[in-house]
Amino acid sequence: MIYSQQYTYDTREELLEKVQAAMSEKRFRHVLRVEKAAIDLAERYGESVEKASIAALTHDYAKERSDADFKKVIVEFGYDLDLLNWGNAIWHGLLGAKLVEKELKITDPDILRAIELHTTGAAEMSLLAKILYVADYIEAGRDFPGVEVAREIAEENLDDAVAFETQHTLEHLIAKRSPVYPKTLATYNRWVAKK
Ligand code: GDP
Ligand code: FE
Ligand code: FE
Numbered sequence: 001m002i003y004s005q006q007y008t009y010d011t012r013e014e015l016l017e018k019v020q021a022a023m024s025e026k027r028f029r030h031v032l033r034v035e036k037a038a039i040d041l042a043e044r045y046g047e048s049v050e051k052a053s054i055a056a057l058t059h060d061y062a063k064e065r066s067d068a069d070f071k072k073v074i075v076e077f078g079y080d081l082d083l084l085n086w087g088n089a090i091w092h093g094l095l096g097a098k099l100v101e102k103e104l105k106i107t108d109p110d111i112l113r114a115i116e117l118h119t120t121g122a123a124e125m126s127l128l129a130k131i132l133y134v135a136d137y138i139e140a141g142r143d144f145p146g147v148e149v150a151r152e153i154a155e156e157n158l159d160d161a162v163a164f165e166t167q168h169t170l171e172h173l174i175a176k177r178s179p180v181y182p183k184t185l186a187t188y189n190r191w192v193a194k195k
Pocket of ligand 2: 059060063092093118119
């Protein structure tokens with residue numbers, strides 16, 4: 001795929017090489033499946049296929065970075081120091097977007113925001129952010145109870161798919177007594193409780 005000029009990389013292959021170098025083969029295959037799901041959703045819901053491709057290929061770019069790396073990013077770029085109390089699950093998207101910007105030179109604000117929000121969602125999400133959030137959940141390699149329903153809903157109504165995913169993620173976190181990041185709760189209030 002040839003990318004248009006505003007996207008830093010001339011071709012998908014050029015970006016793919018950088019992404020592959022940053023992660024295990026297993027995670028790279030997940031990223032490729034998320035890209036496929038994101039492109040399908042982009043075509044269905046009228047988003048740019050290029051933006052969907054770039055956001056999906058880079059969404060887990062930072063997932064294999066050390067905790068020390070993320071702590072450095074929090075301090076160096078002036079993020080809220082409360083973030084130090086969270087972990088990789090929350091850091092890899094929120095802070096990963098900063099590393100994607102700095103290291104991969106991706107500048108599109110909508111793409112960077114979608115990467116930031118891909119794990120937690122948010123009350124306000126762009127079409128691209130919803131697509132990435134849902135694509136990551138329904139990609140063809142996912143195999144958990146309810147994923148088939150999630151895939152069917154995603155073909156019908158993207159907002160309903162955001163709600164379904166958010167409800168099930170929250171149920172999962174609560175069942176494990178895991179801490180819930182405030183943004184995840186805000187996503188629940190907006191998209192599930194429709195407050
Ligand atoms: P992945 O990077 O492709 O594995 O997928 P995600 O980025 O969507 O999710 C990473 C992990 O974060 C998953 O195990 C989610 O259950 C978890 N997660 C999502 N929201 C929260 C939250 O509010 N708190 C915590 N502790 N974990 C969360
Ligand atoms: Fe992720
Ligand atoms: Fe992912």
